[in-house]
Amino acid sequence: MKIWPLLFKMPKHLGFWMLADTAYVFFLFFFFNALIPLSFSKFMFVHFLAIGVGSMVMFTGVGGGILWIPVLTFLEIRPSEAVAISIFTQIAGKGTGSLTYLFNGMVDVKAATAFIPMALAGVTLGFLSSFYISRGYEQLLLYIFVLIAVYLLIRTIQSLRYRISFIDTSPGINPPITYAKSYPVVILSSFFTGLLSIGNTDWLIPHMTIKLKMPTSRAVATSLLIMFVTILFYLFLAGISVWLGYASWPHGTYLLFATCSGVIVGGQIGTRLSRIPWFERYQKHTFIVFLGVSIIHLLC
Template sequence: MQLFLPIADIPVNVFLILAMGAAVGFVSGMFGVGGGFLMTPLLIFIGIAPGVAVASVASHMAASSFSGALSYWRKRAIDPMLALVLLCGGVSGTALGVWVFALLRSVGQLDLMIALSYVVLLTAVGTLMFLEGLRAIMRARTGATTIKRRARAQGWVLSLPLKMRFKRSKIYLSAIPIVGIGLLVGFLGAIMGIGGSFLLIPLMIYILRVPTSTVIGTALVLTLTTMVVATVLHAVTNHLVDAVLALVLMVGGVIGAQFGAQAGQRIRGEHLRLLLGLLILSVGIRFAVELVIRPDELYSIRDLGGGG
């Protein structure tokens, strides 16, 4: 059954979009990540313009993050002060990202920038996660044990000024790296259409040493807020948010996430990291291949207007 997308301006198979939403929802439920890093490339691969894919996935990410953030809030697994400091950088980064997005679109370089961003980020993160998961599996097979380090932030983080006490997370840190991480994640989310959890959570754990008891819920608050801001700004400035596409993706995502969460509980942690690393790496490689292969049509006509 064909469904016409008014903003993307193309007809798509509604069952294909539902299946994509369910598949990404399954991955999100299994690995505990937002799935924007996978949803945006899939939409681009089926012919949806990168700008529309990024803007529409932002609204999908906001909706999918809301229920998760609400659940963690009820469990008191969110650090409100840490989330507030992250949002100071996250909202600013999102606004900056949307501005750069509009600028790149006006000069006709948006598609290339999105593709290059995915190639660099996903291949790097995917390779690191794959190697880390592989090392964990090898340690488990050989019976080797790792030396547990004291849960303290990196030395250079501890030396920074403007320190704050975050009671829920029981940490005492400078606000500077927290705002910087929020700025980075917000910027990448606006440019690439990703929630950033797969990048934000490792940064918070390994650099800031935020306890796992509050890190996921706090990350979801940042994802929810930045994606709402990105959706509004993209809709107002770029007019690229396709509400029909986002709605169909949400329906599929909610269904797939339920099955993914059940499957994730049956797989060991190191195997999950290995699989997620492979998945992220494969998407990055696919983007790299798309950049170097010869297209069927060497020239295309496209509206470069920034206002839609």
């Protein structure tokens, strides 16, 4: 029996990730309170919470920051530090989850290829602007983002009344999609990612479902891949700023031992929920609920 083909297929199965997570927790158990300044009970609390957050983020596509930042603040992590830890955590979850979507053929590769360069340009502009924009103007930009997010939320709710069959529609009668018309949305949403650490999926998913006529599951998968590349590039920019002395490394990074491993498992669970017909039917509804929670969180 050849073992290499079997090992290659194993990461495609959820059992592999569950077993790897169990082994990871068992290994770390001997280092708590010694090398890792974290109790086992606190680790397990954050770890299981991360599994839940990762599942919902990969299923709905909503930015994980709306769930992570309040929790990290509750764990006595300063908001500015919580934003950085949240981004590092999302890289782990969205990385494995979006790649799973990609390998399963759920990502619109043409749209992702067209939008990723625009997203990188937007996040770079937002990141550089954060060093020059005062706190007052930053709050104003936050309110502008919320207003646009509310508009997209309303449009998404209205779209629930229309049931379009994307499977039965013949590709030959569909008008060609002009991705250039979507560039302003991608750049602007990614600008807020670089400036305020807000996920661009909150804009991209409604835009793709309404304007590009994508099924919700395909829009979620495509947007999450774009978001993963965006925040990965954001991390690169943050590392450069720390190296040059313009910023400092966040405290509380020991929580990443719990959050990153949890969202990896949660990401694998979330990507599989969209394959279940009942969950797929209410995927857009779940996104609406979480986008509404995101707006409320940003206003509080």
